[in-house]
Amino acid sequence: MKLSTGSPSKAVLRGAVVAAMTAALAGPAAAATAAAPTATPPGLSCDTGKHEVDDYTGYALCRNNGSTARTFWVHLVCGWSPDVDGEHVTLNPGQSGQSTAHCAGLGTGIGEIGVRP
Known part of the structure; x- marks a missing residue:
């Protein structure tokens, strides 16, 4: 059986398939972008980094420059291993x-460090 490729209905079907595949492939990329660590929360000034002898341990050292108590925690993107969050720390003004936090040893280490409110 020979199928005609010039039929308008088949062209519409091909267009719909291409559109659906494009949307399916774009979905994970959009989700990954949405999961990226956020900027430093308002009222805090923070330094982040990796432990000097352990590429799997990261930290956020923050100071509360605001006028109310602030809570934060470090968020590590761990490559092949699941992302991890550190302990929640509440700081009064001036503190x-x-x-x-520590990424699992099975992964590729820390890919990104963020501070979450």
Whole structure:
């Protein structure tokens, strides 16, 4: 059986399939973008980094420059392993504190470090 490729209905069907596949492939990319760590929460000034002898341990060292108590935690994007969050730290105005977290050893280490409110 020979199928004609010039039929308008088949062209519409091909267009719909291409559109559906494009949307399906774009979905994971959009979700990954939405999951990216956020900027430093308002009222805090933070330094982030990796432990100097362990590429799997990251930290956020923050100071509360605001006028009310603030809570934060470090968020590590861990490559092949699941992402992890550190302990929640609440700081009163003027206080400093640190949150740490550790990526699983099976992965590729820390890919990104963020601070979450």
